[in-house]
Amino acid sequence: MLGKTAGGLFWMQRYLERSENIARLVDAGFRIALTRSEAAEDEWGSVLTTAGVKRAYLQRYDKVDGSSVINFLLRDKTNPSSVISVIESARNNARLVRTALTREVWEATNECWMTLKEALRTQISDNDLPDVLSLIRQQSALVRGAQSGTMMRNDIYFFAQLGAFVERADSTARILDVKYYVLLPSLSYVGSSLDNVQWETILRSVSAYRAFRWLNPGETNPRNIAQFMILDRVMPRSLAFCAGRMAGALEAIAREYGGSGESLELACALRRDLEQANIDMIVDNGLHQFIQDFIKRNNAISARIEQEFRFYL
Amino acid sequence: MTMTGETPHFDEMLRADGSVRDPYDEFCAWYSAQDAGRLRIKSRDAENFFRRTGITFAVYGEEEASERLIPFDIVPRIISGREWARLSRGIEQRVRAINAFLYDIYHRQEILRAGRIPIELIAKNDAYLPQMIGMDPPGGIYTHIIGVDIVRTGPDQFYVLEDNARTPSGVSYMLENRETMLHMFPELFRKNRVREVSDYPRKLRRSLAASAPRACNGAPEIAVLTPGIHNSAYFEHSFLADQMGAELVEGHDLRVIDGRVAMRTTQGYRAIDVLYRRVDDDYLDPLTFRPESALGVPGIMDVYRAGGITIANAPGTGISDDKALYSYMPEIIEFYTGEKAILENVPTWRCSEADSLAYVLEHLAELVVKEVHGSGGYGMLVGPAANRKELAAFRAKLKARPANYIAQPTLSLSTVPIMTRQGLAPRHVDLRPFVLVSPKGIDITPGGLTRVALKKGSLVVNSSQGGGTKDSWVLDE
Numbered sequence: 001m002l003g004k005t006a007g008g009l010f011w012m013q014r015y016l017e018r019s020e021n022i023a024r025l026v027d028a029g030f031r032i033a034l035t036r037s038e039a040a041e042d043e044w045g046s047v048l049t050t051a052g053v054k055r056a057y058l059q060r061y062d063k064v065d066g067s068s069v070i071n072f073l074l075r076d077k078t079n080p081s082s083v084i085s086v087i088e089s090a091r092n093n094a095r096l097v098r099t100a101l102t103r104e105v106w107e108a109t110n111e112c113w114m115t116l117k118e119a120l121r122t123q124i125s126d127n128d129l130p131d132v133l134s135l136i137r138q139q140s141a142l143v144r145g146a147q148s149g150t151m152m153r154n155d156i157y158f159f160a161q162l163g164a165f166v167e168r169a170d171s172t173a174r175i176l177d178v179k180y181y182v183l184l185p186s187l188s189y190v191g192s193s194l195d196n197v198q199w200e201t202i203l204r205s206v207s208a209y210r211a212f213r214w215l216n217p218g219e220t221n222p223r224n225i226a227q228f229m230i231l232d233r234v235m236p237r238s239l240a241f242c243a244g245r246m247a248g249a250l251e252a253i254a255r256e257y258g259g260s261g262e263s264l265e266l267a268c269a270l271r272r273d274l275e276q277a278n279i280d281m282i283v284d285n286g287l288h289q290f291i292q293d294f295i296k297r298n299n300a301i302s303a304r305i306e307q308e309f310r311f312y313l
Numbered sequence: 314m315t316m317t318g319e320t321p322h323f324d325e326m327l328r329a330d331g332s333v334r335d336p337y338d339e340f341c342a343w344y345s346a347q348d349a350g351r352l353r354i355k356s357r358d359a360e361n362f363f364r365r366t367g368i369t370f371a372v373y374g375e376e377e378a379s380e381r382l383i384p385f386d387i388v389p390r391i392i393s394g395r396e397w398a399r400l401s402r403g404i405e406q407r408v409r410a411i412n413a414f415l416y417d418i419y420h421r422q423e424i425l426r427a428g429r430i431p432i433e434l435i436a437k438n439d440a441y442l443p444q445m446i447g448m449d450p451p452g453g454i455y456t457h458i459i460g461v462d463i464v465r466t467g468p469d470q471f472y473v474l475e476d477n478a479r480t481p482s483g484v485s486y487m488l489e490n491r492e493t494m495l496h497m498f499p500e501l502f503r504k505n506r507v508r509e510v511s512d513y514p515r516k517l518r519r520s521l522a523a524s525a526p527r528a529c530n531g532a533p534e535i536a537v538l539t540p541g542i543h544n545s546a547y548f549e550h551s552f553l554a555d556q557m558g559a560e561l562v563e564g565h566d567l568r569v570i571d572g573r574v575a576m577r578t579t580q581g582y583r584a585i586d587v588l589y590r591r592v593d594d595d596y597l598d599p600l601t602f603r604p605e606s607a608l609g610v611p612g613i614m615d616v617y618r619a620g621g622i623t624i625a626n627a628p629g630t631g632i633s634d635d636k637a638l639y640s641y642m643p644e645i646i647e648f649y650t651g652e653k654a655i656l657e658n659v660p661t662w663r664c665s666e667a668d669s670l671a672y673v674l675e676h677l678a679e680l681v682v683k684e685v686h687g688s689g690g691y692g693m694l695v696g697p698a699a700n701r702k703e704l705a706a707f708r709a710k711l712k713a714r715p716a717n718y719i720a721q722p723t724l725s726l727s728t729v730p731i732m733t734r735q736g737l738a739p740r741h742v743d744l745r746p747f748v749l750v751s752p753k754g755i756d757i758t759p760g761g762l763t764r765v766a767l768k769k770g771s772l773v774v775n776s777s778q779g780g781g782t783k784d785s786w787v788l789d790e
Binding site: 001002003005006092095096098099106107110111114159257309310313 | 364365366551552554559560561562563577578579580
């Protein structure tokens with residue numbers, strides 16, 4: 001496979017994943033804004049921070065208000081991380097690697113772009129927002145379905161997988177990075193309604209509010225949530241899960257190519273560390289430090305993959 | 314049928330008395346039984362299908378509509394087996410002559426010695442590449458892929474308009490048009506025995522592989538070289554690479570290593586044996602041609618000359634489809650094949666010649682004037698369709714640079730009906746059959762791409778100028 005193609009697949013999937021993550025963040029923010037209007041402005045602010053676009057947003061708008069944030073995150077082409085921008089980037093990468101895609105995957109991606117371009121053409125009202133958000137998730141699910149059903153499990157598939165899990169790990173880690181303080185054991189906050197809002201938001205941002213309830217039918221406490229978001233082995237957006245999938249994809253590529261490099265070592269080390277960690281240790285040693293460390297290691301793996309498989313040079 | 318055969322043009326479907334010509338018998342019977350509303354819906358479906366599949370072309374300089382569809386008309390263009398047999402004989406003869414001419418012109422130049430074409434036409438021509446002199450392309454093939462543009466003016470009158478011996482495009486539309494028709498109207502293919510086109514990509518691959526260079530050992534590694542995703546024909550480049558199972562590469566994926574052109578893969582550099590390039594000669598090698606080109610591969614020409622790679626089509630083939638040289642095609646065919654040309658050449662006035670220029674200026678309103686090096690219908694004047702201002706402007710251009718132009722009579726192109734809101738209506742068409750040439754022989758895909766001028770009376774079929782396409786059938790008889 002061409003290095004450029006591997007790079008295109010990796011980024012196509014990162015962008016697709018990002019579109020979905022942005023939609024989730026908006027969804028969670030919108031939900032809070034509706035149900036706890038007093039927390040709305042703060043919440044939209046941290047949504048922008050999590051998406052990594054707060055500075056860009058403030059260059060365009062004076063204040064943080066729901067409808068501006070929603071439009072900035074979903075349909076502003078000057079924001080390279082808006083859903084419309086990332087979907088366009090995903091589709092451009094898909095065009096670039098068209099020969100590596102099945103017809104089904106290409107068509108689903110192309111249709112995703114056409115559908116969302118249309119849906120995001122005009123200002124989105126609060127009434128339309130839930131439908132638009134479902135549409136975004138639905139369209140990316142169609143692409144993923146086509147991939148799952150039609151792609152051969154060779155390097156093509158695994159480079160796409162790498163993109164998906166690098167992006168997803170980054171996204172979950174950023175959510176935690178912005179909200180880590182509400183997961184710290186702090187006497188003054190225990191049981192307060194503010195905490196409950198924040199906990200709920202974290203879980204909604206990864207669409208796992210309900211899953212968490214099923215896994216933790218008893219008490220909702222910050223320790224359980226941190227454990228769930230970081231170390232849970234079956235939650236598909238937890239850091240441990242993503243690290244496991246990254247390492248697995250690199251192992252599959254190593255098997256196919258008959259050799260491996262540093263990226264696999266880094267990913268295996270990350271997977272191992274998360275498997276062996278326990279949440280009390282993490283909190284004792286500093287939750288924030290742990291998350292920042294994770295983000296750095298995830299970036300290092302991504303950079304190493306790029307180099308090792310000759311994406312650009 | 315809401316249409317009469319009363320037209321001054323040769324109507325490929327209807328005779329002058331309104332009766333249906335044989336190849337269209339089955340189609341017309343079927344069409345009459347269809348509900349117009351249903352056909353319109355189908356037609357819209359086809360458009361959605363093209364859009365979803367991404368069968369679009371980029372239009373330069375248009376921000377919003379940067380990806381456009383080429384309109385597709387659902388009425389097939391039908392050619393009888395007998396007509397095709399004659400056409401394909403003519404095409405084959407022409408393609409043989411072109412390859413023989415190219416070999417000669419880059420070697421002993423017998424045709425110049427014999428005084429059959431003037432030497433200035435070669436010597437002063439940018440399309441003639443001195444770098445190719447004395448070079449033997451692998452397998453002796455210059456034009457691996459040719460798309461000959463043919464128009465029809467009567468039952469047995471076929472004219473070649475252009476030979477497109479550089480990097481002809483459109484074959485993906487030929488293939489996708491057929492897929493679309495099979496998908497929409499399977500019943501039509503049960504009634505008509507239409508010759509297959511779908512194995513073109515396989516044949517292309519086989520044909521390219523048969524032209525592998527000396528340096529190739531084992532199964533030839535084939536790649537398609539594209540200028541990139543912003544090129545107007547990018548869809549076709551990726552389509553062909555995909556269908557052939559070949560890598561789609563850009564200049565920056567390639568590098569010369571140890572006397573081979575190699576592509577950067579996830580596991581290191583891998584040598585390419587045959588490069589089907591969709592990049593013009595000028596951009597192929599910045600060390601040999603345009604130094605600023607980022608689309609090509611520095612050093613590829615050295616590798617080529619040393620037998621390390623096959624470039625398809627060979628650099629320098631453009632000399633054979635140069636419009637100034639076009640008027641000599643009958644002589645060229647006779648010189649190399651010893652036969653009279655089967656397909657006719659359109660009479661051509663070379664404006665570089667004073668007498669011709671005078672004639673052209675005087676008869677401008679009746680003629681079609683083309684730039685010698687132009688393509689895509691740009692920079693062309695259709696005299697009968699032009700207004701006074703346009704004619705005057707063109708007259709000035711002609712006087713300023715006469716050698717830049719040739720002129721031809723306005724041919725009365727044949728028509729094939731298209732579906733309109735008012736029913737079937739005749740529109741002018743041309744045909745671009747695709748020809749593969751390899752050391753093992755010449756293969757012509759039955760049919761080709763029919764381009765159709767969608768505007769009533771228009772003679773310009775180019776997609777960049779609002780033309781559409783049709784599925785083209787050759788009946789198996």
